[in-house]
Amino acid sequence: MPFFKSEAVVLQATDYAEYDKIVSLYTKNYGRIKGIARGAKRSQKRFGGALEPFTCNEVDFFEKEGHGLARLESCRILNPYTAISQDINKIAYGNYLLELVNILTPEREKHPEVFRLLLFFLNLLSEQSPREEILRIFELRLTSLLGYQPQFLQCVSCGQSFRLQEDYRFSIKKGGILCSGCHKGNQAFLSLSHGTIKLFQQVQQVSLVKLNRIRFSPASRGEGKAILLNFLEYHIGKKPKSLEFIEHLKQ
Amino acid sequence: MVNCPQPMQTLIQCLSGLPGIGEKTAIRLALFIMNQPEVDAMQLARSIIDVREKVSLCRKCFNFSDSDLCSICSNTKRDPGVLCVVESPGDLMAIEKTSHYRGRYHVLQGVIAPLEGIGPDQLKIRELVQRIDIDQIKEVILATNPTVNGNATALYISQQLLVSGVKITRIAQGVPSGGDIEYIDEVTLRNALDGRREMK
Ligand SMILES: [Zn+2]
Ligand SMILES: [Zn+2]
Numbered sequence: 491m492p493f494f495k496s497e498a499v500v501l502q503a504t505d506y507a508e509y510d511k512i513v514s515l516y517t518k519n520y521g522r523i524k525g526i527a528r529g530a531k532r533s534q535k536r537f538g539g540a541l542e543p544f545t546c547n548e549v550d551f552f553e554k555e556g557h558g559l560a561r562l563e564s565c566r567i568l569n570p571y572t573a574i575s576q577d578i579n580k581i582a583y584g585n586y587l588l589e590l591v592n593i594l595t596p597e598r599e600k601h602p603e604v605f606r607l608l609l610f611f612l613n614l615l616s617e618q619s620p621r622e623e624i625l626r627i628f629e630l631r632l633t634s635l636l637g638y639q640p641q642f643l644q645c646v647s648c649g650q651s652f653r654l655q656e657d658y659r660f661s662i663k664k665g666g667i668l669c670s671g672c673h674k675g676n677q678a679f680l681s682l683s684h685g686t687i688k689l690f691q692q693v694q695q696v697s698l699v700k701l702n703r704i705r706f707s708p709a710s711r712g713e714g715k716a717i718l719l720n721f722l723e724y725h726i727g728k729k730p731k732s733l734e735f736i737e738h739l740k741q
Numbered sequence: 742m743v744n745c746p747q748p749m750q751t752l753i754q755c756l757s758g759l760p761g762i763g764e765k766t767a768i769r770l771a772l773f774i775m776n777q778p779e780v781d782a783m784q785l786a787r788s789i790i791d792v793r794e795k796v797s798l799c800r801k802c803f804n805f806s807d808s809d810l811c812s813i814c815s816n817t818k819r820d821p822g823v824l825c826v827v828e829s830p831g832d833l834m835a836i837e838k839t840s841h842y843r844g845r846y847h848v849l850q851g852v853i854a855p856l857e858g859i860g861p862d863q864l865k866i867r868e869l870v871q872r873i874d875i876d877q878i879k880e881v882i883l884a885t886n887p888t889v890n891g892n893a894t895a896l897y898i899s900q901q902l903l904v905s906g907v908k909i910t911r912i913a914q915g916v917p918s919g920g921d922i923e924y925i926d927e928v929t930l931r932n933a934l935d936g937r938r939e940m941k
Binding site: 504570576 | 761862887888893896897927
């Protein structure tokens with residue numbers, strides 16, 4: 491039985507049978523891993539609060555050959571992100587980040603940049619007052635890392651580069667902007683302003699540390715939400731569950 | 742499946758669907774029931790039918806009850822001004838076992854779980870908000886579990902109750918009695934320090 495060790499963020503933990511928990515982890519060294527934590531439900535001794543969502547741990551796990559389910563051996567909490575779990579909006583936004591990573595990343599594909607991105611955003615959420623636009627920034631960055639980012643640099647149909655004198659719309663299916671020659675004023679494509687296009691180009695290109703300085707205009711907030719949520723729903727095939735709670739809190 | 746008469750197979754199948762019971766244990770239990778005096782076995786069968794037919798939820802607190810109001814809500818010796826909010830009837834029973842709490846309850850029948858798509862509307866939160874005024878509640882004790890979901894639920898409820906002006910408290914989180922500080926996780930220790938009390 492091979493033995494592994496990695497930093498990992500708990501994405502989700504659900505009760506399994508009478509004593510156990512099934513845990514979804516995003517690990518730095520092995521990507522997304524599904525594991526079983528024996529006795530985690532009944533006894534607090536072994537895992538304590540380490541299996542709560544958001545917690546960053548150093549985890550040890552065994553691989554039972556052919557099972558696809560790792561066996562969690564122990565966890566050492568590196569950061570419990572308690573500041574997130576004490577604010578209802580932070581919990582709502584944070585759950586969405588976790589859910590996106592859980593749905594979008596392939597199982598057992600190492601991608602340390604995804605891990606770094608997740609930690610960066612958990613830190614951001616934990617240290618600052620929650621802003622909904624950080625969800626949009628996360629969506630843009632995560633899809634870029636995973637290789638299916640929406641295209642804002644050129645028309646996805648004819649390939650012509652972004653120009654200021656052009657009027658653009660967004661195609662969910664093609665995953666990018668369409669120039670006026672290609673969208674022909676068709677209302678089926680979502681409209682978006684130059685401001686939003688340039689903002690999203692910037693979000694996709696700047697270094698991680700500079701992301702925090704980016705602010706959205708009210709127009710970009712609205713356009714960005716409509717475009718990115720529809721784009722993601724199209725790719726995933728369903729609406730992420732945690733969006734509902736975010737919307738509920740806004741009412 | 743073991744080779745035995747059909748009714749026994751059905752029983753074994755039903756029993757092995759219960760939590761924590763595998764096929765081996767199910768067979769053992771089925772054999773026990775077969776060898777039991779008939780009255781005992783019949784009583785077991787009837788009690789299962791009874792709980793399903795006669796027990797529903799209390800109109801006020803949503804605890805299990807065999808009448809319109811549960812025994813706690815109809816008990817005039819229990820303080821009607823204090824409500825302890827719990828996730829499930831199991832949590833209520835655990836608190837009742839302490840014999841320490843003299844107020845009444847409100848059972849949410851679940852917890853907010855955004856990742857599972859369970860929101861406030863699927864729980865008995867609206868009913869709780871309505872009770873504050875109708876029952877002239879003075880204090881609400883939030884006794885949801887100290888998990889992210891339990892916290893989200895407590896935070897959401899306290900937000901909803903803010904306008905009512907009712908006193909809202911959260912159960913303490915800290916070091917378990919008989920525990921050893923050296924072996925307690927840092928989240929619990931941090932909460933224990935934050936929730937410290939002056940000694941008198
Ligand atoms: Zn074009
Ligand atoms: Zn009752």
